[in-house]
Amino acid sequence: MKNNVKCSPRSYHLFFRNLANPVKISIISSLKEAPASVGELSKKLKIEQSKLSHALTNLKNCSIVNAKQKGKHRIYFLNKSTILPMLNLIDKHRCKFCPNKK
Amino acid sequence: MKNNVKCSPRSYHLFFRNLANPVKISIISSLKEAPASVGELSKKLKIEQSKLSHALTNLKNCSIVNAKQKGKHRIYFLNKSTILPMLNLIDKHRCKFCPNKK
DNA sequence: TTTTCATATGAAATATATTTCATATGTCTT
DNA sequence: AAGACATATGAAATATATTTCATATGAAAA
Numbered sequence: 001m002k003n004n005v006k007c008s009p010r011s012y013h014l015f016f017r018n019l020a021n022p023v024k025i026s027i028i029s030s031l032k033e034a035p036a037s038v039g040e041l042s043k044k045l046k047i048e049q050s051k052l053s054h055a056l057t058n059l060k061n062c063s064i065v066n067a068k069q070k071g072k073h074r075i076y077f078l079n080k081s082t083i084l085p086m087l088n089l090i091d092k093h094r095c096k097f098c099p100n101k102k
Numbered sequence: 103m104k105n106n107v108k109c110s111p112r113s114y115h116l117f118f119r120n121l122a123n124p125v126k127i128s129i130i131s132s133l134k135e136a137p138a139s140v141g142e143l144s145k146k147l148k149i150e151q152s153k154l155s156h157a158l159t160n161l162k163n164c165s166i167v168n169a170k171q172k173g174k175h176r177i178y179f180l181n182k183s184t185i186l187p188m189l190n191l192i193d194k195h196r197c198k199f200c201p202n203k204k
Numbered sequence: 205t206t207t208t209c210a211t212a213t214g215a216a217a218t219a220t221a222t223t224t225c226a227t228a229t230g231t232c233t234t
Numbered sequence: 235a236a237g238a239c240a241t242a243t244g245a246a247a248t249a250t251a252t253t254t255c256a257t258a259t260g261a262a263a264a
Contacts, residue, residue, distance in 0.1 A: 005193055005197055006189075006193055007189075007192055007193050007196055009124065009127045009128055009131050010124070010127075011192070011196060012121075012127050012189060012192055013122065013123065013124045013127045015192050015195070015196075016118050016121040016122040016123075016127075017122040017123075019114075019118040019122070020115065020118040020119040020121070020122035021115065021118075021119075022111065022112070022115045025111045025112075025114050025115045025118075026111055029111050062199075062200070063195070063199035063200060079199070081195075081198075082191050082192070082194070082195040082199075085187075085191055086188060086191050087108075087109075087114060089184050089187055089188050089191075090109055090113070090114055090117050090184070091107055091108055091109050092184070093117070093165070093183075093184040094109055094113060094117075095107055096183075097164075097165035097181070097184075098164070098165060
C-alpha cells in the first residue's frame with residue numbers, strides 16, 4: 001500500500017536544515033556503524049561534548065536518532081530507515097551528475 | 103547492477119546544505135509541477151527576482167535543477183530523479199515518526 | 205546600435221545557525 | 235546524601251547563510 005501524504009514545504013525545509021551540518025553528518029556516519037554514547041562519539045570524532053549534545057538533541061527531535069539510557073551513559077542509535085536510503089540517493093546523484101566533485 | 107560508491111561526509115553536508123532553505127524548497131515545489139522561467143517563478147511565488155536567481159544558481163551547481171535558454175527567458179526545470187524520491191522519504195518519515203508535527 | 209526586457213552578479217546589510225563555556229541535571233557508587 | 239562521572243542546557247560570542255539593492259550582462263526587437 002502506497003503512502004501519498006505530502007509534507008508542507010516548511011517541513012521539507014526543517015528536515016533538510018536539520019541535516020545541513022557537518023557535526024550531524026559525522027554523527028550519522030558514525031552511528032551507521034554502531035550505536036554509541038556521547039562520550040564515545042566525542043572521543044572517536046574528536047568533537048567537544050556539548051557540541052555533540054546539541055547536535056544529538058536536534059537529530060533526536062527529528063527522529064533521525066533515538067537514545068536509550070544505559071547506566072549513566074546515554075546510547076544513541078541511528079534510525080536507519082530514512083537516512084540510509086537518503087544517503088544512497090545522494091551517492092547516486094553525485095555519480096551521475098557531479099562526477100568531478102569529490 | 104548496484105552502485106556502491108559512497109560520498110564523503112563533506113559531500114553529504116554540501117548536498118543537504120544546498121536544500122536547507124525555504125526559497126529553494128519553494129522553487130523545487132513549483133518546478134515539480136512544471137518548468138518555469140525566473141520571472142514566472144517570481145510572480146507565482148512572490149519572491150524577488152535576484153533572490154530566486156541566487157537560489158537557482160546554487161541548485162543548478164548541484165544539478166538539482168537545469169536550465170535551457172528560450173529567447174530572453176531562461177527556463178529552469180527540475181532534475182526529478184533524486185529530489186522526488188528524497189521528498190517521498192521525508193513524507194514517509196514524518197508519517198511514521200513525527201505524526202503530530204505539521 | 206539603441207532600447208527594452210530578462211536574468212545574473214557582487215557586496216554590504218541582515219538574519220540565522222553553530223560554537224563555546226559555565227553550569228545544571230541525572231545516574232550511579234560509596 | 236556526598237562525590238564522581240556522563241550528559242544536557244542556556245546564553246553570549248562567533249561563524250555562516252540569506253537578503254537586498256545597485257548594477258552588469260545577455261538576448262531580442264525596434
